[in-house]
Amino acid sequence: MEGVRKVLNLFHYQFMQNAFWASILGGATCSLIGVLVITLDLSFIGTCMAHAALAGAILGLLFAWPPLGIAFLFCCLAAGFIGPLADKGKFRPDTALAIIFSLMLGLSFLFLNMLVGPKSEALNLIWGSILTVGKNDLLMMTVTFFIVLLFIVGLFKEIQAIIFNRQLALALGIPAKAIYYSTLLLIGATITSFFTSIGGMLIFSLIVNPAAAAYQLTYSLPKMFFLAVLFGVGSCLGGLWAAYIFNVPAGAVIVIASVVFFLLAMLFSPKAEKKLWKTKRGEF
């Protein structure tokens, strides 16, 4: 009882209330968009976008421009550049994306090194700081959450068709291309909105891991969205709790928690079980 009271007492502080809502919104939004990333095979593109956002945000700090605005711009530029190339299958995505990914990481550290004076603000962008989330940040997170939610609910059947086969979706008269690029834009918006709370280096793990865990557990797309949100919010609240109690970086614990969810999902996955069962009888 004493422990519960201690935790409840934390919520008397405004910063803790903000952090709590940021955890819920961050976990939910990143996981929702993560399901699209996993099922549409956008993991590599998304990773590049996250690192482009990091480079953009630090560049913003360097020139005293709004870091999040520049981060979003860099995200869109990365999506605008990589999206069509991957879309048209013009190159082996893993090789080209690895090059762009390393370029973005290189630029991030170059801009970081060029910063004059204390680098705490830039380091916050890299590692995140969920305990310093303000009212404006919360507003932006809420707006992003509802945009992502409406996109998924409104276009659910189109998303299903594109996940199954994009070429076929086009043949059915579904605007698959527009939905694909809208998804990339929403990934960019999600990364930007939760950048400061989760951290530029870690945000993409929170997008991928809960959705990847959910993918192991169900054959139903609505259930996959639900489980991903559960794991995402669970990871964020776990990270927040650990950050307060043990004084460790919240972003790092959030990502580690999401990896634990993934490992547990792998362990208990009915899909993995089926494969093992078949292998034993030599069916594969």
Added chain:
Amino acid sequence: MGWSVQLKDVRAGYENQTVLTEVNLDVQAGEFIGIIGPNGAGKSTLLTLINGLTQVKQGLIKIEGQALNKNNKRKLCKKIGYVPQTTWVDNRLPLLVKEVVLMGCFGQLGLLKQPGEKEKKLAKEMMSLVRIDTLAEKPIGHLSGGERQKVAIARALVQQPEILLLDEPTASLDWKAGQEILDLIYQIQQNYCLTTFLVTHEINQLPHWCSKMVLVKKGKILARGETKDLFKADILSELYDLPVKVLYDGKQPAVFYGRS
């Protein structure tokens, strides 16, 4: 009743590459057309010209008298059922058979509208028609090649199409499964009078199913016409660059190929 299809001097391809040239075709509503030719000849491209997936670089395509263009492409392709070649499907994909079949009506429903009872009932009927109703609750990635082809056909039928495009629906299937699929296609074509285009390497099946044939070689139409007129050793030998014999079992012709 099906829709008519006309292609006039069509040149088509992807990006800077031309795959088909000088394509002229005039297909009446309700006809069953078999398309054959060597690998890479442009057969699949010919199919995807009709549903607008392949870009037309020159010439004119008319669907039921309407010129196919950017403005009406999406509207027209909603009534064109397409069964593509079997592709790899992740066996963990979170989609069930009944959901994939229902996709057939998504284009016609339009954005922001979810399928209702009417669409779900139609999907059930089509699953019964192609005899996959027992698979409805199965994940799509768990089906065999033949079962997946039946799902693709059911999905195309949920579109309530006027034209049916089938791209090697029996590829990689065993004889029995392949025969089952072809019987099913024939039955559907007869019942609904759909204008049907079938790309296949199962040449021996064509005289039984298709009234007309189109022979494609190196990006051009080598010949088109009645199946009985084109099912000749010299024509097929030229098509495949391979000695071909046509032998008869009663009235049923059969092709044998290779050097003997």
